[in-house]
Amino acid sequence: MAKLQEAAVAQITEICQRHKNDKTPLMMILSDIQNEYGYIPLEVQELVSKETGISVAEIYGVVTFYSFFSLTPKGKYVVGCCLGTACYVKGAQNVIDKFQELLGIKPGETTEDGLFTLDALRCIGACGIAPAVSINGRVYPKVKVDQVPEIIKELKEEAAKA
């Protein structure tokens, strides 16, 4: 198993410390790690186990239960296509199919260049503007299939500039 770098160890330890006064801190620790570290691989889980005294088996059980926690790193842009009912009846399946075709990945996968992760979301509560796509928290309203190539192009350009 790969060893964590020192900076990562410090970061994870700090997150665990942050919640040490909470009765049952595991969910909060994992949420913060997911948000700040980006993903929760096994070596991170082992460290959390050491810090909190919760067994790795239990931590692994929780990490794999919730769809927000990820064992692998996500892309720079996480493209979340809403497949809630309101979006679905307005053609969201065609939108995600188009992303899938153009990015060459299936929902849950990340492109080889690490730029895009495609996710199928279960209702983000933006039903008024269906079909909605959420990319890194920015919500694109009433997305049409023809818009998809342009969205991808814009993001690629943005990434190239950065």
Place this chain on the structure above:
Amino acid sequence: MISTVNDLNERFEALSKSLDDKIKGADGLRHIVLCGGTGCLSAHSTEIMERFKELLKEKGIENKATVNQVGCFGFCSQGPFVKIYPEDTLYKMVKIEDVDEIVEKDLIGGEIVDRLLYIDPKTSEKVTKQEDILFYKKQRRVALNGCGVINPEDINEAIGMGAFQGIKRALTMSQQEVIDEVLASGLRGRGGGGFPTGRKWQFALNVEADQKYVVCNGDEGDPGAFMDRSILEGNPLGVIEGMMIAGYAFGASEGYFYVRAEYPIAVKRLKIAIEQARAEGLLGKNILGTDFSFDCQIRLGAGAFVCGEETALLNSIEGKRGMPRPRPPFPAVKGLWGKPTCVNNVETLACVPYILREGADKFASVGTEKSKGTKVFALGGKVNNVGLVEVPMGTTLRELIYDIGGGIPDGKKFKAIQTGGPSGGCLTEEYLDEPIDFDNLVAKGSMMGSGGAIVMDEDNCMVDVAKFYMEFICDESCGKCTPCRIGTKRMLEILTRITEGKGTMKDLEELEELSQTIKANSLCALGQTASNPVNSTLAHFRDEYIAHIVDKKCPAHVCKNLMQYKIDAEKCIGCGMCAKGCPASCITRTEYVAPGHKLASMAIDADKCVKCGACISTCKFNAISKV
């Protein structure tokens, strides 16, 4: 600091006057408010607000007008909205480019910008005020009180709107009196269960314990419902106050908000509201000078639908996998960390301050015999006025879809309304005059659920919709009990088979048998109701299932294996645009030239076609159709 009832009274008097002055213009200022709900934010409401601020400064009138973002207006399909007080002018679908004109013409010139007004689709007349729009006329706001009016990040506006008047009155009553008041109001759980809220509190009051908890269920997982999100985003203090009243009523001093991680804006505003309430002393020790102490915290979900089930939610707060616990013991007896706990939905708690402030009778004065008050619906799908609406219980489905919703777009035909999400069912045309309440919709084979209402038209395939919900349930089943874990998988396989044209009539019997088994043997509501969408589509749209199985046709032309794209040779002028855009290169020129045309028509090779539909959107001559 507001440490006594007197402090609150003084602040309320001053702040309600200033809120009133703002709305009526007695302060001599103009006030611009923008919708800050998720839909409008995605349509650049914040950038529009910044542009207003910039322009007011540029024109030197920043002292004459204020600019603020408020909660959701509810009318999402027409957003983003800009409203100007005191005239109460409402502008719809405002773009950044429009700001200059609004400032120049309206704020400086005092003239209304006609082209940004809402046009009544029936009379074609322009409407200037929100209350005159048909969409709002039949609505009555109790749970959504304050949403779209007050700035959700400013406790002063909430206090001016009457926040904390409910808890103030509750604290003068005994615990039993508060519960009796809530019982008398007839309030039932808005999350879908419909259990009388007062009775739940009574159970928890009757248990002796050193610690009790209130939990607010903000894990709004039903796809298509977003009322809890809008309430938390639009008036978070209303929900906090509801939680405080619950805490007082059965003796809890701690509360937990469990909110979906998918709702970052709601979480942010809730955090701000809690901090502001703490700073004012309205949360913490000895609230309003009494011996009642209460504080609350936020816990985030992590994307598991089953956590909307109350016992799974409690496990999730405890840092475990969100799997349901067997009941009894009910949470009111043994809940969070084994202590008596009441789990109430966001909308339920948002109704509570109103009941205490205005009295149970006023709350119960609207609604039907067994369902009192109002209900918020998230109206979505194939309906003109998509948005959030709050109507008295007993409103008919027809009023909801046609009067408030403005009917079906593009002249299409209504097919069904799906309520209750993955636990609910569909109702057809013949049920449109049924009044909506908890019991009546259940009696008709659907349910009100948490209030998602998705309208479907002739272009929606009901077998595909049933498959969609089953996919959802299959994905979200926690796996704890076998009937749900394996049964839903088998049902999904059958539904997939049918939509691919490989189904048999025996499949329908098997669907029914599986659905009974799953219903009877699952531990929690997710499993017990998992087959509802299949049952109700089978009951109302059996002919569509049979068309898929026997005729190998999808009447709505949705199921890709059972439909084809065809070019009408008589209509095709042979321009070839479709062939250029075809990703599968399956469109070629024929030798047939239709009378009156110069070029030979195009044709699709059905074997190669991937059914992406690209050709249909490029054809300007309506020559391509689905068959």
